[in-house]
Amino acid sequence: MIDLHSDTIYSLWRDGHGSLISNSLSIDKDSLERGGVTGQCFALFTPMHDLVPAAHRGESPWEILNALHERFISETEKAAIPLMRHVRDLDGGVHAILTTEEGGAIEGDISRLSILRSWGVRIFGLTWNWENELGYPNSRDPDAMRKGLKEKGIEAVRECGRLGMIVDVSHLSDGGFMDVARYAEGPFIATHSNARSVTDVPRNLTDDELRMLADNGGIAGLNLCPAFLRDGASADDADAVSAISDMVRHTMHIYRTAGEDALAIGTDFDGISGKLEIPSPDRLYLLRDALCRSGIAQSVLDKMWEGNAKRVLSFAEEEV
Numbered sequence: 068m069i070d071l072h073s074d075t076i077y078s079l080w081r082d083g084h085g086s087l088i089s090n091s092l093s094i095d096k097d098s099l100e101r102g103g104v105t106g107q108c109f110a111l112f113t114p115m116h117d118l119v120p121a122a123h124r125g126e127s128p129w130e131i132l133n134a135l136h137e138r139f140i141s142e143t144e145k146a147a148i149p150l151m152r153h154v155r156d157l158d159g160g161v162h163a164i165l166t167t168e169e170g171g172a173i174e175g176d177i178s179r180l181s182i183l184r185s186w187g188v189r190i191f192g193l194t195w196n197w198e199n200e201l202g203y204p205n206s207r208d209p210d211a212m213r214k215g216l217k218e219k220g221i222e223a224v225r226e227c228g229r230l231g232m233i234v235d236v237s238h239l240s241d242g243g244f245m246d247v248a249r250y251a252e253g254p255f256i257a258t259h260s261n262a263r264s265v266t267d268v269p270r271n272l273t274d275d276e277l278r279m280l281a282d283n284g285g286i287a288g289l290n291l292c293p294a295f296l297r298d299g300a301s302a303d304d305a306d307a308v309s310a311i312s313d314m315v316r317h318t319m320h321i322y323r324t325a326g327e328d329a330l331a332i333g334t335d336f337d338g339i340s341g342k343l344e345i346p347s348p349d350r351l352y353l354l355r356d357a358l359c360r361s362g363i364a365q366s367v368l369d370k371m372w373e374g375n376a377k378r379v380l381s382f383a384e385e386e387v
């Protein structure tokens with residue numbers, strides 16, 4: 068099982084307590100092992116603007132990203148979770164896959180992408196929900212949603228291709244998505260986004276986008292956030308339900324629209340709130356059981372659980 072997105076490292080860093088060995092979050096070493104997770108993506112999410120914790124005001128985004136990276140190293144070392152350098156590493160138990168979210172962290176300096184690559188970063192997210200030097204985020208405003216990548220965003224996409232990092236379009240504007248499709252060398256992915264025609268929020272992908280993703284060999288990780296699974300659920304409502312039945316609806320739609328090679332999982336654990344029917348990696352078998360009962364073949368579920376993500380990560384390796 069490979070999970071394409073979690074905010075666990077950011078949550079540990081922001082809240083200052085707990086570790087990957089033991090915490091009150093969704094992901095810790097035990098739940099990864101019990102859940103049969105071979106590759107857990109840990110996003111270094113760089114907070115900007117009003118999300119910067121008071122203790123870190125005055126630090127630059129790049130400094131904050133470096134602090135998050137140091138925390139990632141110390142947490143994974145303490146928990147003895149090795150960093151995935153090659154896809155074949157995943158055959159040997161739980162590995163951490165390093166990713167970043169919020170491309171503003173590089174402050175428009177494209178040469179910093181090679182530093183990220185040297186850390187072992189495999190997936191680079193262009194934006195979070197703010198405009199940055201690279202592009203514009205998803206938006207309910209149609210004009211904002213049409214905005215494409217900035218010049219530096221196009222440069223970043225090309226540089227990721229050169230370095231063997233996969234571009235992540237989750238959080239990006241629709242115009243930005245189209246530019247990634249135009250300029251990416253090889254597959255690009257949405258680590259944690261669902262289907263917009265099932266739940267109409269701008270964080271989800273249109274049917275055209277799902278098909279374009281698949282046509283380029285990419286994947287969409289199923290996000291367990293209630294607001295992206297069900298109409299009317301608010302992202303910060305603690306009572307909103309993340310229901311397995313809704314996960315099945317989205318998965319079936321993505322399967323029918325983009326095919327079995329586009330399916331993947333990107334839980335967004337430790338970045339989402341609500342009543343989670345799947346609260347931790349060791350319960351993902353409940354989703355698998357439900358999808359099986361809905362008629363998806365085990366061979367397809369094997370792809371969704373691990374095979375497709377391995378295929379995409381392997382492509383990035385060839386580029387190094």
Ligand SMILES: [Zn+2]
Nearest residue numbers: 168238259338
């Ligand atoms: Zn996110």
